[in-house]
Amino acid sequence: MPILSRPIFTRAFLFxxxxxxxxxxxxxxxxxxAKMYDNAPLELFIDVYVVCALLCLVPKALRCxxxxxxxxxxAKGIVxxxxxxxxxxxxxxxxxxxxxxxxxxxxxxxxxxxxEAGEFFASYLTADILxxxxxxxxxxxxxxxxxxxxxxxxxxxxxASRWHxxxxxxxxxxxxxxxxxxxxxxxxxxxxxxxxxxRMFHYTMTRETIGEVEHTLAVWPHTEMYQPAMRLxxxxxxxxxxxKQLTRxxxxxxxxxxxxxxxxxxxxxxxxxxxxxxxxAQIYGYxxxxxxxxMRLMKSRRLTRxxxxxxxxxxxxxxxxxxxxxxxxxxxxxxxxxxxxxxIFRKAGYQVNFFTNQFLPQAKEAVYDFSGGFxxxxxxMSKVQFDVRNDRLHVFDQDLLRDYExxxxxxxxxxxxxxxxxxxxxxxxxxxxxxxxxxSKKQWTAKxxxxxxxxxxxxxxxxxxxDNAVWYNDSVVNQIVERFKKQDAIVIYLSDHGEEVFDKGxxxxxxxxxxxxxxxxxxxxxxxxxxxxxCSPLYARNxxxxxxxxxxxxxxxxxxxxxxxxxxxxxxxxCPYYNPKYDLLSPEYDATRxxxxxxxxxxxxLR
Numbered sequence: 375m376p377i378l379s380r381p382i383f384t385r386a387f388l389f390x391x392x393x394x395x396x397x398x399x400x401x402x403x404x405x406x407x408a409k410m411y412d413n414a415p416l417e418l419f420i421d422v423y424v425v426c427a428l429l430c431l432v433p434k435a436l437r438c439x440x441x442x443x444x445x446x447x448x449a450k451g452i453v454x455x456x457x458x459x460x461x462x463x464x465x466x467x468x469x470x471x472x473x474x475x476x477x478x479x480x481x482x483x484x485x486x487x488x489x490e491a492g493e494f495f496a497s498y499l500t501a502d503i504l505x506x507x508x509x510x511x512x513x514x515x516x517x518x519x520x521x522x523x524x525x526x527x528x529x530x531x532x533x534a535s536r537w538h539x540x541x542x543x544x545x546x547x548x549x550x551x552x553x554x555x556x557x558x559x560x561x562x563x564x565x566x567x568x569x570x571x572x573r574m575f576h577y578t579m580t581r582e583t584i585g586e587v588e589h590t591l592a593v594w595p596h597t598e599m600y601q602p603a604m605r606l607x608x609x610x611x612x613x614x615x616x617x618k619q620l621t622r623x624x625x626x627x628x629x630x631x632x633x634x635x636x637x638x639x640x641x642x643x644x645x646x647x648x649x650x651x652x653x654x655a656q657i658y659g660y661x662x663x664x665x666x667x668x669m670r671l672m673k674s675r676r677l678t679r680x681x682x683x684x685x686x687x688x689x690x691x692x693x694x695x696x697x698x699x700x701x702x703x704x705x706x707x708x709x710x711x712x713x714x715x716x717x718i719f720r721k722a723g724y725q726v727n728f729f730t731n732q733f734l735p736q737a738k739e740a741v742y743d744f745s746g747g748f749x750x751x752x753x754x755m756s757k758v759q760f761d762v763r764n765d766r767l768h769v770f771d772q773d774l775l776r777d778y779e780x781x782x783x784x785x786x787x788x789x790x791x792x793x794x795x796x797x798x799x800x801x802x803x804x805x806x807x808x809x810x811x812x813x814s815k816k817q818w819t820a821k822x823x824x825x826x827x828x829x830x831x832x833x834x835x836x837x838x839x840x841d842n843a844v845w846y847n848d849s850v851v852n853q854i855v856e857r858f859k860k861q862d863a864i865v866i867y868l869s870d871h872g873e874e875v876f877d878k879g880x881x882x883x884x885x886x887x888x889x890x891x892x893x894x895x896x897x898x899x900x901x902x903x904x905x906x907x908x909c910s911p912l913y914a915r916n917x918x919x920x921x922x923x924x925x926x927x928x929x930x931x932x933x934x935x936x937x938x939x940x941x942x943x944x945x946x947x948x949c950p951y952y953n954p955k956y957d958l959l960s961p962e963y964d965a966t967r968x969x970x971x972x973x974x975x976x977x978x979x980l981r
Contacts, residue, residue: 378554378561381426385525386450389518390425393461393511394418394601400507401468411600417568421601423561425453454518457603462511464602469506473738475605477612481748482735484613571598579608583708584615585692588745592689593889612741616748623710623749627758630713635722636946639917640793641863642724644941645854646697647847647904648690648732648802650869653877654844655904662818664844667852671908678924680905680958682931684969684977685871688886688900690732691746693870696935698750700942700951703935703970710749713951715938716759716795722947725792727782728763730799731774736767770812771800771850778857793945798854803843803873805885807836810843817845826876833876836884840875855908862912864920864944868905868934875899892971894980901971903934920944923959931978932958933969 381387398414411417432449435442464475473479504512574590574597581587590596599605652658656665657672657679671677686703687693696703701712716726733747749755756763764777778798803810818841820834829837855865875884879895886900907924914921939956942949954962969977 376551376554376557378557380430381423382557384426384430385518385521386429386453387422387426389514389521390422390453390457391418392514393457394422396510396514397461397465397602398600400465400510401474411598413567413571413598414600416564417571417600420561420564420568429453458511458515460602460606462508464605465508465511466503467737469503469508471737475602475609476739476744477609477616477741478735478739478744479737480609480613481616481744482737570595575599575604579611582615583619584612584745584748585689585695587612587615588689588691588741589888591741592886612744616745619708619710620749620752620755622708623714624754626711626713627717627755630717630721630951631949632718632721633948633950635724635948637723637793638946639862639864639913639920639944641858641861641913642793642795642941642944643854643858643863643865644795644797644937645851645865645867646797646799647851647867647869648800648804649871649873650803650844650847650904651840651873651875651899652902652904653899654840654875656844657906658904662841664817664841665848667848667855668906671852671855672906676910676914677906677908678928680907680927680932681929683868683903683905684897684901684933684971685869685903686901686933686935686970687972688871688888689742690870691742693934694733694746695749697870697937700938701935702939702953702956703933703973704968714749714755714759715941716797718938718942718947718949718951719795719945720759720761722945722949723793724795724945725761725790726759727778727794727796728760728799729774729777729781729797730764731768731771731801732799732804734765734767768801769809771802771847772853774798774800775850775853775857795941795945800847800850802847802869803840805873807839807843811839811846815846815849816842818842828881829876833884837876840873840884859910860912861910862916863910864913864917865908865910866905866937866940867908868937869903872898872900872903892975892980897971897975897977897980901977905932905934920959927958927963930958930963930965931967931969933967933977 395415395418398410398418402408402410429446429449432446434444434446436445437443467479468474471479503509574595578587578590578597581590599608654660654662654664656663657668657677658681663669668677672679685693686696695701695709698714698716699709699712700715700718701709705712716728719726728750730747730750733743733750735747735751739747750759762781764774764781766777768774768777778796801810816838818838820831820838823829823834823837826834826837851867858865871886873884874880874886874896876882877895877899880887880899887896890896892901909917909921909924936956936958938951939953940958942952943954943957943960954960955964955967957963971977
């Protein structure tokens with residue numbers, strides 16, 4: 375048989391290729407128009423061919439005294455022992471949790487004890503798993519075994535091959551060359567089509583931080599991890615990267631000190647929104663009345679909007695690493711070398727409550743949430759930062775308020791003497807906009823945008839969905855404010871980043887352009903964010919100086935990476951990490967500070 379053809383005409387090639395194709399088919403996402411990775415058949419051919427070629431290079435047997443060790447059979451057995459369980463586990467995760475292997479699953483697995491593992495197997499390993507897509511891989515395994523046994527029995531009974539291949543060296547060389555040409559052509563074709571994906575996978579797997587890894591996956595095109603082996607390798611590597619940053623962060627937490635705290639504000643409430651395009655905010659002049667409650671608060675002069683605020687990144691995970699630490703863009707070292715402001719608040723005597731509708735560990739957690747929440751969800755770091763936090767995610771943000779009521783009942787809130795820092799992290803206007811507002815509360819449809827005639831009905835529907843999400847977000851934010859309006863409380867709202875929503879400079883697009891150059895238009899859509907500060911009537915009476923400072927800060931340029939310093943200033947915390955030049959309400963605030971986006975572009979120099 376021609377040399378290049380030998381790896382193909384093996385059982386290993388047949389069944390490994392079959393496993394890969396079936397895996398690519400059964401893990402196609404359930405959303406509309408989803409399909410298998412286009413280059414899967416060709417790239418899989420290359421991958422399986424390389425594995426089988428290496429197996430062919432292994433000697434059939436190794437003589438050891440009077441005995442022979444079947445090296446090639448052992449090598450094949452090792453490959454099968456790894457491959458079949460990997461495909462089964464990957465598909466099992468897809469069937470049960472709606473996601474293939476990912477870093478979060480690997481992290482959760484590492485934190486699972488024997489009792490939890492027993493409960494898991496009892497709950498999920500049921501008979502119906504055999505009739506799910508997992509059953510296809512079990513069936514392939516049975517066919518593989520049956521084929522191997524049958525061939526072994528028949529091979530001793532079949533007559534010798536009658537194919538006569540010339541014995542001369544010339545004819546043998548010609549035979550191998552001619553017979554290998556079709557395989558060589560196929561390998562070249564498959565290799566050319568697969569090279570770019572392999573290159574991008576290598577690029578992703580050589581980044582130095584989990585944030586850099588995430589960013590490679592946010593831009594387009596990016597690597598397609600179309601097989602379980604790639605997903606497993608990526609998950610292992612991602613966990614190694616976060617372990618390094620967690621180690622540095624944990625070392626930082628050991629030396630955190632607070633000198634004193636004046637408790638200037640007994641109740642500080644921080645609301646972090648998601649994907650809020652400032653151009654779509656009624657309080658900033660948007661045409662649709664999608665923020666009636668915040669408009670009412672602003673007209674009452676209890677709410678002061680900030681007019682010139684940007685975020686350093688247009689990725690939630692990057693933003694959170696800046697928001698939750700005292701690190702600011704331009705500081706030395708990295709974000710994980712700086713203390714977490716929630717730990718500082720706890721050391722200062724505050725009770726810190728954290729309610730998130732996005733950053734909780736779950737099996738189908740996307741890499742973006744994994745990257746943004748790992749330092750929040752790590753058990754040790756969570757204990758350091760928070761006194762109270764929720765333990766579930768919800769379809770709608772309003773249910774986060776039920777978590778608040780459950781975890782902090784009236785009796786606890788009424789009799790506590792501790793000052794409070796309460797953080798609400800909403801899902802807000804996160805894609806998919808359509809599911810960010812209950813159907814019963816939707817206000818607009820595609821027909822309500824007659825002036826946008828250049829947009830298709832489908833795009834106008836997306837536009838309506840976004841405005842409905844803003845409308846719903848307004849009601850949730852208002853409910854949070856209502857819970858604190860009778861207390862001595864100050865409430866701060868900001869969004870993590872903006873979002874493209876068919877802006878005039880990009881009428882074809884919604885979402886974020888992670889791999890585009892930052893222009894003024896793009897920065898205004900994706901990096902400019904709404905932010906406001908609300909002072910309750912009681913707080914305004916007790917802290918007229920703060921109210922005055924808030925109103926004076928309305929037009930000052932600000933970047934949200936400095937949020938921790940604003941909060942520490944409001945609390946009256948004295949510590950080595952507080953810098954008044956980053957505190958928007960401090961007389962020492964530096965309004966000339968460079969606001970650098972993505973560590974590359976000065977926002978104030980864009981024209």
